[in-house]
Amino acid sequence: FSDDLESGVGDWTTLVNDVVGDTDWQLGTPAGSTGPLTGADDSANAWCTNLADYGPDADILLRSPAIDLSGLASATLTFEAFRDADGFGDFARIRFLRASDQVQLGADTQIDMSPIDIDWITLNIPVVPEAIGETVFIEWIFTSDSTPDPFSGFSIDNIEVTD
Secondary structure, three states: EEOOOOOOOOOHHHHHHOOOOOOOOOOOOOOOOOOOOOOHHHOOOOOOOOOOOOOOOOOOEEEEEOOOOOOEEEEEEEEEEEEEOOOOOOOOEEEEEEOOOOEEEEEEEEEEOOOOOOOEEEEEEEEHHHHHEEEEEEEEEEEOOOOOOOOOEEEEEEEEEEE
């Protein structure tokens, strides 16, 4: 699976799980007060926790299209990330769901949100063993604390799953 996000939203889905609702995963050119101003490799698109700054008390998720992992012995999720949050009250994690019934497979993988990146970085996440052989959705979940911070949050681009 590979998506540089330049073809638009496609089969990606987003969900807001909080009552405030002022933060969502948005696809486009980042424009926060801090953080990236383009996608990775100066591209036009990235998924961002708002294209501008994220809000307080956010609880949002981004779900990939279905990805077939049948016939693989192992796999790695690789993506470009830009972390720009307050460093102590905002969290990100990844989880794998079986596409047929949306049951979570394996444990969440935490993303360290304490660094403030000055450029896009590459993250490599091993696909949990329970997801191997399945058709899965990958979810990126972002939550923020109640403080109104002038940060862009979490942005991702150039997503790949390889064996």
